Amino acid sequence: MTTLTTSIAVERTKKSRLKETDFNNLEFGKYISDHMLVVDYLNNKWQEPKIVPFGDMMMSPAMLSLHYGQSVFEGMKAFKNSKGDICIFRPQKHSARLNKSLARMCMPQISEEMFIQTLHAIVEADQDWIPTSEGSSLYLRPFVFAFEPRIGVKVADHFKFMIITSPAGAYFSKPVRLKVEVDYVRAAEGGTGFAKCAGNYGGAFYPTQLAREQGFDSVLWTDAKEHKYIDEAGVMNIMFVINGKLITPKLTTALLDGVTRDSILTLAPDLGMEVEERRVSVQEIKEAFEKGTISEAFGAGTAAVVSPIATINIQGTDYNLPAVGADSFQQRAKTKLNNIRLGIEADVHGWNYIIPA
Numbered sequence: 001m002t003t004l005t006t007s008i009a010v011e012r013t014k015k016s017r018l019k020e021t022d023f024n025n026l027e028f029g030k031y032i033s034d035h036m037l038v039v040d041y042l043n044n045k046w047q048e049p050k051i052v053p054f055g056d057m058m059m060s061p062a063m064l065s066l067h068y069g070q071s072v073f074e075g076m077k078a079f080k081n082s083k084g085d086i087c088i089f090r091p092q093k094h095s096a097r098l099n100k101s102l103a104r105m106c107m108p109q110i111s112e113e114m115f116i117q118t119l120h121a122i123v124e125a126d127q128d129w130i131p132t133s134e135g136s137s138l139y140l141r142p143f144v145f146a147f148e149p150r151i152g153v154k155v156a157d158h159f160k161f162m163i164i165t166s167p168a169g170a171y172f173s174k175p176v177r178l179k180v181e182v183d184y185v186r187a188a189e190g191g192t193g194f195a196k197c198a199g200n201y202g203g204a205f206y207p208t209q210l211a212r213e214q215g216f217d218s219v220l221w222t223d224a225k226e227h228k229y230i231d232e233a234g235v236m237n238i239m240f241v242i243n244g245k246l247i248t249p250k251l252t253t254a255l256l257d258g259v260t261r262d263s264i265l266t267l268a269p270d271l272g273m274e275v276e277e278r279r280v281s282v283q284e285i286k287e288a289f290e291k292g293t294i295s296e297a298f299g300a301g302t303a304a305v306v307s308p309i310a311t312i313n314i315q316g317t318d319y320n321l322p323a324v325g326a327d328s329f330q331q332r333a334k335t336k337l338n339n340i341r342l343g344i345e346a347d348v349h350g351w352n353y354i355i356p357a
């Protein structure tokens, strides 16, 4: 992918926190890099982006996003590849998803060009924060929120688009225990499930907390109407290998269109795997366990790439999956995806945005 040059003004911090950061012990989200990117939307247009030292901001207690939830975000990653170049993974796909979220929440669109230029600028400004140990990355958090101070219910006129970043260590995902959720709903069709808006996450905390108290790591959401079909798992899309085929719920307005999901579905044929995107019923999964036709289940998401699933609890019964072998589909997909991002395998799909060393 061609690299854009950026001319975004950078006010550098006078006191870097790099030396206070324990790169050998990077708890996810704990450390924020030295700078942040800020752009205001005022007078019906995005103003000039600027990069300033990361720090607290002044805001009004009447700021509309606090009250009515106009707030959306993205979660993505940058790496140092095998040549020492910086690689930002699939910024176009994240840009498209951000714009879908913005449209659903009546918030102004951000051009792909501005999105990629601002990512380029902030990652370049804080490139010393990109960890280089195996499996690590710089987590990128672009977000947009209503900034206008006003207590009346309305679509805001003033928004902020910001990007903050956080060094993330290798993600060792131990196999997870999921509970098929039939009492609570994350999203209904026609709602905001496909948008990465803040409220979706706030609403998911309570059922997830209940599931944790019952010994599960997360919930497996089902459709809002009948609780018959599987949607997604916590903050990951879900995939199954049944009868040797990769099966995943098809996208609806209730599911997030995961970038990792899309990447794995694209790579599957290269790994000799047939793909089915369709409705997947809880009953089908139960029968696949009973007949022994299910060999793998995993979550797909930016944080871990793939998270092996150990157990799926259906109507109070634990159904267990075998341990994940090196030749499993999920392991091969994870390795291939990581190799593409690190420049070890050819990036034939044009997913990497490279900032040369």
Ligand SMILES: Cc1ncc(COP(=O)(O)O)c(C=O)c1O
Pocket (backbone or CB within 6 Å): 075, 232, 234, 235, 236, 237, 256, 257, 258, 259, 260, 261, 300, 301, 302, 303
């Ligand atoms: C609700 C939800 N589903 C799925 C995903 C996986 O999406 P992605 O692969 O783009 O990280 C995420 C993570 O962002 C999520 O929050």
